[in-house]
Amino acid sequence: MTQKGESKPKAQWCEEEVDAFLVYLQLQVSKIAGTMFKDETFHEAAKKLVGLQKQGPDKDMVQCKRKWQALKQIYNAIERYHNNRSGCHWDNVNSTNIQGEAVELQWN
Numbered sequence: 001m002t003q004k005g006e007s008k009p010k011a012q013w014c015e016e017e018v019d020a021f022l023v024y025l026q027l028q029v030s031k032i033a034g035t036m037f038k039d040e041t042f043h044e045a046a047k048k049l050v051g052l053q054k055q056g057p058d059k060d061m062v063q064c065k066r067k068w069q070a071l072k073q074i075y076n077a078i079e080r081y082h083n084n085r086s087g088c089h090w091d092n093v094n095s096t097n098i099q100g101e102a103v104e105l106q107w108n
Contacts, residue, residue, distance in 0.1 A: 011063040012055045021067065024048050037068065 013021075024045045025037065032038070042064040049059045059067075 009056050011059055011067070012053070013059075013067060014052070014054045016054075017049050017052045017059070018067070018071075020049055020052055021045055021064065022071075025068065037065075039065070042068070 025041070028037065028041050032041075039061055043061040045064045046059045046061055049064075051058075053059070
């Protein structure tokens with residue numbers, strides 16, 4: 001446990017951890033009946049990730065919950081872009097390939 005004023009090391013996620021995390025959550029979807037994931041789900045997900053990290057400590061429930069929220073924000077931003085921009089290109093390698101000043105106009 002950390003003392004007052006100390007902070008825990010920042011979570012650093014490798015690709016294998018993110019993949020394993022998402023696979024685990026995907027398997028849990030049928031158990032939540034259309035509601036949000038519970039803290040217990042994130043706690044169990046953290047247990048599944050033990051040993052996969054390449055840097056930093058093992059993940060905990062709070063870090064898993066925050067990662068899920070961050071991934072949802074990214075997904076929602078991509079969906080908004082895709083749904084509101086008829087004919088715009090997106091792929092997972094190059095994303096939108098927006099560069100220069102257009103980046104600021106599109107994402108801010």
